[in-house]
Amino acid sequence: MKPLIIIESPSNLGLKESAQGKEPGVSRLPQHLKKHGLYDKLNPAQIIHLAAPPYSSQLDEASGVLNAYKIVEYAKAQAQELKRVLATDSFPVVIGGDCSILIGNALALKELGNYGLMYLDGHTDFVLPSMSQTGGAAGMDLAIVTGHGHHKLTNIHQLEPYFEEENVWCIGNRYWDPEYVGLIQSSQIEYVPLSHLREMGIDTLLSLFFMHIEAKKWDGFWIHLDVDVLDHKVMPAVDSPQQGGMSYDELRELLIPLMAHPKVAGIQLTILDPTLDPYGIYAQRLIDNLVKILSPIFREVKDHDEIMRF
Incomplete structure (x- = not known):
């Protein structure tokens, strides 16, 4: 049995201002989900709050990335915390924040061994600073953790890349600009856009992914869930809504078997902006589905408790 530990990583440093002088609201996500019942339903063994540096919108000229220095410092702190949690053989649920929190988690996993990444997102986030319209690391995080971009972000502690390209599966993109998808299509990442996923079927994708885990002899794999993968x-x-996306049925069909796999190391959740959900309508539906998605862990806990009674 693995105790479930929530790590709050409420960084919004990877996003541009939502309006002139207004910082992105994703930093409020942990408290938003707590308010609407997620923590009560998950009943974590521990809640860790990792305070992020104050938001700014400063472009680092060397890297071409907003808030690069602060992102790197936060990534180092994240890595230390995640390594500590994983050393206790616990299951971390990391709640962002924006997608740039992947950098610190990826750094920790690289220091621990050979890990894979299941990247579920409505975008690839696999672009270089020169291609970005915002300079936000949240739109470049997959590129950064696979070694693309300025070394200030890609090579912390001289560990570039944090994930090998062939150890990454990028699932669910529905932004079809040829230049945007061209870079990831030319990489060794297993790229499965939403249209392709529906053609091949989720069961087929999972079978291929599980075979890949064994073939590559991974120590484990991490799950990134950006809620903009949803319809x-x-x-x-x-922050970047667009037409279409996965249904909750599809999300559960994909994630529940992943959660049941013995080599799943943890999951991170990003991008829901509470300022766009003031009454918690969308948070509540997400919470209901997250509890179902994490059910393999709950079943394990329940089974353990039943055994301990006899």
Whole structure:
């Protein structure tokens, strides 16, 4: 049995201002999900709050990335915390924040061994600073953790890349600009856009992924879940909404078997902006589905408790 530990990583440093002088609201995500019942339903063994540096919108000229220095410092702190949690053989649920929190988690996993990444996102986030319209690391995080971009971000502690390209599966993109998808298509990342996922079927994808885990002899794998992978009709409270997306049924079909796999190391959740969900309507539906998605862990806890009674 693995105790479930929530790590709050409420950084919004990877996003541009949502309006002139207004910082992005994703830093409020942990408290938003707590308010609407996620923590009560998960009943974590521990809650860790890792305070992020204050938001700014400063472009680092050397890297071409907003808030690069602060992001690196926060990534180092994240890595230390995640390594500590994993050393206790616990299951971390990391709640962002924006997608730039992947950098610190990836750094920790690289220091611990050979890990893979299941990247579920409505975008690839695999672009270089020169291609970015915002300079936000949240739109470049997959590129950064696979060694693309300025060494200030890609080579912390001289550990570039944090994930090998062939150890990454990028699932669910639905932004089809040829230049945007061209870079990831030319990489060794297993790229499965939403249209392709529906053609091949989730069961087939999972079978291929599980075979890949064994073939590559991974020590484990990490899950990134950006809620903008969901259909905008069920999850519009994101910074870059667009038409279409996965249903909650599809999300559960994909994630529940991943959670049941013995080599899943943890999951991170990003991008829901509470300022766009003031009454918690979208948070509540997400919470209901997260509890179902994490059910393999709950079943393990329940089974353990039943055994301990006899």
